[in-house]
Amino acid sequence: MHHRPAPAAARRPATLVAVGHGSRDPRARATLLRLLDRVRELRPGLDVRLAHIELNAPLLDETLAGLAAEGREAVLVPLLFAPGHHVTHDLPAAVAAVPGLRARVAAPLGAHPLLAEALADRLAEAGWTPGEDDRRTTGVVLAAAGSRDPRSGAETRRIAALLGERLGVPVVPAYASAAAPTVPEAVAALAARGRHRIAVASCFTAPGLFATRAAAHAPWIAAAPLGAHPALARLVLHRHDRALAAPAVVHGRELAAV
Incomplete structure (x- = not known):
């Protein structure tokens, strides 16, 4: 109508x-x-x-x-x-x-500094407290939904770069569907670089299947979705x-x- x-x-x-x-x-x-x-x-x-x-x-x-x-x-x-x-x-x-x-x-x-602020705060709430010595063995997987559109992957990589600059550690983007690497693959890639304290940052606005699955693969801590930050x-x-x-x-x- x-x-x-x-x-x-x-x-x-x-x-x-x-x-x-x-x-x-x-x-x-x-x-x-x-x-x-x-x-x-x-x-x-x-x-x-x-x-x-x-x-x-x-x-x-x-x-x-x-x-x-x-x-x-x-x-x-x-x-x-x-x-x-x-x-x-x-x-x-x-x-x-x-x-x-x-x-x-x-x-x-x-990719925006406000988004990096929210992602970093959610990691801090989950227990992110690496000191200078810890940073050499710490890394982050940025878990996102994923898309076959190459512009989507490029934007997620920019978000990961902003978060990495803020935290001072490598941040590797990973995807719940439609793109690679997956969260377990990104965790393995960081571990191969000697990064054994690996957190998962949740690039999701709200709880759901993708956010839950991503958090389940965190070897160390997993941040909550961004929600009402x-x-x-x-x-x-x-x-x-x-x-x-x-x-x-x-x-x-x-x-x-x-």
């Missing part, structure tokens, strides 16, 4: 639509809702809504149809870390499927603000930014 968009004069301010993948783990949706509560605390008055690509309600297409009916512009912020198929195809396709919707799709969370909330707003500076789109046509 198509909704008639509201007249231009009645349009309301843009809504931040945080787009999660969706998960069968019941903790995932609750975790993302807590993250968005932090976003609202940082930006009072901003309309912030959660939507999912699959598996959980509300689904993205329903959310976008509702925003079009309300006359709101949407800024989609993917709660994903790299430009894989969901970011480059599914989100633009969802926008194009809603007649009259004004929307912008933000970049994925990606304050730095991640700031990064969501940063991506939203950057997207607002770009032109909006209706049915693939650029409009002047408002």
Whole structure:
């Protein structure tokens, strides 16, 4: 069913639509809702809504149809870390499927100092305390979802490099699906380099199958998913603000930014 968009004069301010993948783990949706509560605390008055690509309600297409009916512009912020198929195809396709919707799709969370801060803090919470002597035998596996899109792997490597600079130890990216190396393979590669105190950093927004499997392969400590970390909330707003500076789109046509 198509909704008639509201007249231009009645349009309301843009809504931040945080787009999660969706998960069968019941903790995932609750975790993302807590993250968005932090976003609202940082930006009072901003309309912030959660939507999912699959598996959980509300689904993205329903959310976008509702925003079009309300006359709101949407800024989609993917709660994903790299430009894989969901970011480059599914989100633009969802926008194009809603007649009259004004929307912008933000970049994925990606390599940013705020993300490195959140990853490092979660490792510290898990027990990361290597001294200078320990750093020679310590390494980190950065566990991420994985994608066949080469841009995704390149972005994950940039995230690993940022985290390695922050921690002062080697950080090797690894993937739960669709790409290599796997977490066990990355652990073995670090061990072959004499790194026997190996932690797993969780490059996931919320608990789920991939995060659980990755943590199970940690020889030493495993960080929790990033969840409602304050730095991640700031990064969501940063991506939203950057997207607002770009032109909006209706049915693939650029409009002047408002």
